[in-house]
Structures are given as C-alpha cells and as structure tokens.
Amino acid sequence: MPVITYREALRAAMREELQRDEKVVLMGEEVAQFNGAYKVTEGLLKEFGPKRVVDTPISEAGFIGLGIGASMLGIRPVMELMFWSFSYVAFDQIVNNAGNIRYMSGGLINCPIVIRGPANGGTNVGATHSHTPEAILASHPGIKVVCPATPYDAKGLMKAAIRDNDPVYVMENTILYNDKGEVPDEDYIVPLGVADVKRTGEDLTIVAHGRAVITSLKAAEILEKEHGVSVEVVDLRSIRPLDEATVLQSVRKTHRVLLVEENKPFCGVDAQVAYLIQSKAFDELDAPIHRVSSIDAPQIYCKRLEDQQLPNAQRVVAEALKVLA
Amino acid sequence: MATPAVLTHPESLKRPAGPSEYAKHPINAALSKEDKIELYRKMARIRHFEQRCIRVYQQGKIGGFLHLYVGQEAVAAGTISLLGKHDHLITGYRDHGHGLMVGMGMNECMAELTGKATGCSQGKGGSMHYFAPDKNYWGGHGIVGGQAPLGTGLAYAVKYLGHKGSCLAYMGDGAVNQGAVHEAYNLAALWDLPIIFVIENNGYSMGTSQERSSAHPGCLAKRAEGYGMAWDVVNGHDVYEVRAKTSAALKRAHEESKPTVLEIFTYRYYGHSMADPDKTYRDKEEIKEYREQKDPVLLFEKELLAEKVLTPELSQAINEAAMAEADQAAAFADASPDPTVADITKNIYWEEDHRGPQTTSRGTIIFE
Secondary structure (H helix, E strand, O other): OOEEEHHHHHHHHHHHHHHHOOOEEEEEOOOOOOOOOOOOOOOHHHHHOOOOEEEOOOOHHHHHHHHHHHHHOOOEEEEEOOOHHHHHHHHHHHHHHHHHHHHHOOOOOOOOOEEEEEOOOOOOOOHHHOOOOHHHHHOOOOOEEEOOOOHHHHHHHHHHHHHOOOOEEEEEOHHHOOOEEEOOOOOOOOOEOOOEEEEOOOOEEEEEOOHHHHHHHHHHHHHHHHHOOOEEEEEOOEEEOEOHHHHHHHHHHHOOEEEEOOOOOOOOHHHHHHHHHHHHHHHHOOOOOEEEOOOOOOOOOOHHHHHHHOOOHHHHHHHHHHHHO | OOOOOOOOHHHHHOOOOOOOOOOOOHHHHOOOHHHHHHHHHHHHHHHHHHHHHHHHHHOOOOOOOOOOOOOOHHHHHHHHOOOOOOEEEEEOOOOHHHHHHHOOOHHHHHHHHOOOOOOOOOOOOOOOOOOEHHHOEEEEOOOOOOHHHHHHHHHHHHHHOOOOOEEEEEEEHHHHHOHHHHHHHHHHHHOOOOEEEEEEEOOEEOOEEHHHHOOOOOOHHHHHHHHOOEEEEEEOOOHHHHHHHHHHHHHHHHHHOOOEEEEEEOOOOOOOOOOOOOOOOOOHHHHHHHHHHOOHHHHHHHHHHHOOOOOHHHHHHHHHHHHHHHHHHHHHHHHOOOOOHHHHHOOOOHHHHOOOOOOOEOOEOOOO
16 A cells, blocks of 8 residues: 555545546645645646636635635535634634534535644644634534544545535644555545544553544553553544544443543543543543643743643653553 | 716715616616516515514514615615526625515515524524525625625636626625625635625614714725726615616626626615614604605606506505515414424534435534
C-alpha cells in the first residue's frame, strides 16, 4: 500500500471527488494560484482549472456564505479556511445559515457543504490562530464535525464529507500535514460517526481525537515500556456523529478511562464523552474518569510553554498513572 | 453603468402620485388586461393576509416576532412578477409578501405563523423563516444581512450551472451597514454574478431612521459605485416603475451576468414588528400621509381603473375574495394540529432523515 502524507491524503480525496462529481468545487483563500497556504490543494488548479478550483478574497463571511447558498442549489463546495480560527468572522453563516436551514425549512432545503482547514494549537502563533472549535460547532444540531488523526482517516473522512448531504466541518491539523501513513490508492470512505481503535489494550482506555490520538499513542508506548501497562487508544475520528458504542465497548473491557483532547477543558468534547460513560457504563468503572486537555488559558505564544499547555506524552502518562493508581 | 439622478428618500416621495410615467414602458405595455388584474389581485392578497395576521396575533395565536409587509406590497409584487424559471430569490425576515408572490398558499403561511404542523416549515421556522425552494424562494432569514452572501451563492450556482437566470437578494435599509452585505457586494462584482441586491428602503432600521444609521452620499444604492456595480433608485409605491427598473437589472443579469443594486423607496405602515409600539421615532402624521397619498395598492387600483382594466365592482370582488381567503387561512391554522414532540428531532440532518446503507453517517447524532 502506498505511504503518503496526511496532506497528500487530503489532496487525493479532493482530487478523486473533483473527478467523480462535476458539482464539486474547491474554494478558499490562496487555494488555487498560490497552491494552498499549506499546500493541501497544490496542483489542483492546474489539473482542474479555475472553474473548479477558485481563489477567494479574504472575506470569510462572504465566501463561506456564498458556498452555503450555492450548496442549496446543488453545488458541492469544499471551502478552505486558512485556519478554523478564521471561522469566527463567518460564524453567522456557518452556524445560523448552514446549520439551521434544513430545520427551519421543515426539511425542504439541504446544505451539502464541506468546510475544511487546520484547527490546532502548537504552532507558536498565539491565541488568535490556535482555536480548536470542534466542540463549539458540534454543539449545534444540524452540523457535523470530524477530526482525522492519520493519513488514512484524512482521505476517507474527507471523501465521506464531500458525499454527505449535510454540512460537514473537517478539522485538520498543520502539525500532522507531514505525517506519513499507508493510504490505499483505490476509492474508499471512512463513514462519519465510526470510531477506530488505534491500539488495543487491557488496563486503560484512552479516548482522543485529532492530534491528541498521536500524543496518546506515544504515551501508550511509554506506559507499556516503563510501567507495564496495557493501554487501548480509541480515536473518535468523528465528533458529531459520535460512535458511542465503540467507546462503551472499550470501557467495558478496561474499566478505567482517560480522556485526552487539545481543547480547553470547559465544555470540551470530553465533557460529553465523560457524561456518556457515566450515564451508560457507570457500573463498569473501577476509577473516576480523568481528563487531559489544554491548560485553561488563551493559547500562549512562547513555544516552550505552549508545548506544556497542550497535552503531551508526559502529561498523558502522568494522568494515566493517576487513573491506574 | 446606470447614472440616475441622486435622490434621497424624502425627495423621491415629494413626487406627485399621479398616473405612472412607467405605464407605457414596454415591460408594462406587454401586460395583458388579465396580467394586470392578476398583479393587482396578488398585491391585494398580500395586504389582506397581513392585516388578518394582526388579528391572529392580537388573539395571542402568533408568538415571536411578526414583521408586516403592509405598505411595501409593490416591491415584492413588481420584482417577482418578472421572474422566470432560473430566477431565484432570498430575503430577510419581512418575508410574507415574497412568499405569497411566488405562489405559496395562505393556509401554509398562516399555519406556520401559529406554529402548526401544516405550516410551510412544519412549524419549525415561524414568521421570519418561510421557504419554498420548489418556487425558487430560499427564505426568509432572521439575521439582518445574513442572507446577502447566500443570495450571492445562489447567483454563483446559477452561473456555474450555465443557466440564464439570476438571484434577487432583498434586504432592508438597515442591512446595508452589515459587513456580510459588503462582502457579498464585493464577491458579486468581482466574479460578475447575476444578482440584484434589492434594498427595500422603508426609511427605518427598526426604530432608527436612515439619517441616524447610514452615512450616505445621496442614497444607499450609490454605495454600489465603490464596487463598480450598476445601481438605480426606484419609487416603490409605483408597481409599474418597480417592474420597469427591475427589468433593466434582470436584463443585465441575464445577458451580461452583472450585478445591480436597486434601492426601492417604500414605507411600512406598522411597527418594525408587532412588538414595536411605534411611538418614539416617527409621527403619526407621516404614516397618515403615506397611507393617503402613496399607498401602492390604492395607487395601482387607481391606475387600473383609469386604464379601464378594473371596475370598482371587480376591485371590490378581488378584495373581498382576498379577505375571505385570509379568513379561511386563519380557520385552517386554528384547525391544524401542532407538531409532535417526536417531530422536534426530525429535519435536522438529511442523512439522519434518510439513514440507510447508502448514507455516509453512522453513530449517534441526536443526543439525549
């Protein structure tokens, strides 16, 4: 199986969907002539031309709204946000319009739009460019949110998102763009709402999504080698819809749970996951659920401290040992 | 680019409300007697539907906000009467008139206001959120100016699909200061989109007059010049003028794929919404003057009587029929059932409403 980067996997997904369906259009700041601010869309303008790959002005409320309007008439726009942090200037479009229009029209209108781009801290750019809005957006019924952690999932989830008939917000991660992994050449999708057990184990379940999965896998290695602990890592992949069954199955196996995410703790994704576990598997727990999230402050600029603010393998190991104590 | 005389809202209204100078414009001369009667009938239907809504509201059956279109009928009637198969429209929250004009039924419209399952949005949208996509009507949007980018997207789709069509994106005079509107203007001009931004200027953004809310050298439409867009100003009390000037903008959209901003001067007789006591920001005399001198329904009736298209008897019959239809719609809404608790979680996701082997979603999507 070919080994490609997360970035190339996303590009392959978009290329295949552009080929498959002529209503798919890529749009965003610098996606065409500049080849993408993070080179995710590199070469696609040359391959598909300016009707299918479209540069927009710096005007998120305008062009995201335009994409939503176009999707109502059957176009399938894949809109790039240079950073998900920039979604905040287009919040009315992203939430009120894309998220509500099917409901408010009593099901008469649907909105098959994909909005994608990186949503992560850890890049030494300060608070305004480091937001992770998956929990904020997933808290709105009508919206779907996925957070791929690996190249395989990036391609499969992106293709599923483009074929989905609802608004799907794909949150990527600039730090993962160069990560490599096996990705099939052939057509496949990863359905939304299906978690993946990235590592099997017996003693502790770690539930994570996005880059926190990679961090958790590193921590699991350390826990096994240095502490003799067998850790299972469940990658949610999709925040809404959420694969509750896979999470609960792992909890019933290990009876101990650590939740890891790069969000800030208050009302993070893991608050919902913790509620799920205590409500549906309370009797299975041998210890309270613990969490590791970003330290609760706006994202700090100083690189040395930002690496501490985000979950890292050391913090995950330390918290895991508390759950196991 | 159109270079009309610069008019402010009050100046335009100083014009005497005599016979329309646009009656013989080709777009109006082409109307048959039946077409004209039908246009009048549609305006009368909007008027009587809205006035019946007041009673239903006062009976406590309509909750939330109710923004009435009374006084503004010629805007929706004139513009929408020109639209064809690939012409789309979208508006803000003062959306009933547009809905009736595209052919929505009074029953489904009234039932939506009272939150009934038989409403056009099954009681899930309310007054501000009417939709009829089968009639190219894309709402009914509650956030001021938020619909402007959507309309631009509809125009983009029309062009992408190779249709000879357009999108009319309506907004009030209060919307022109929203950033989303300016972003939409820029995209429409930059990409040569077949869109007409229609500013329904009724003089007040809620309770704030245009003078107190908008920096405007002459008129609001003139801001189009900053984007290199064509623009025009329109007397919205004269349905013939609305049709004439809109037809020029439609031609520009259809034949050149170019945007236009049309500022149509109009007036609302009731408050911003029924929650507005309408006592602080304008004189009763002003409202009276408009009702007596500039009423778009009465002016068109007068016009058609003079043209001998209408007779007083026919006019009376049309108005009585519209009132009876509105009464019947109120009765229909009363008799209709509420949506059920189970309905609350339907129509959120297409994939959930159609879940099966073909859909791309699994897992839990509606949470307890």
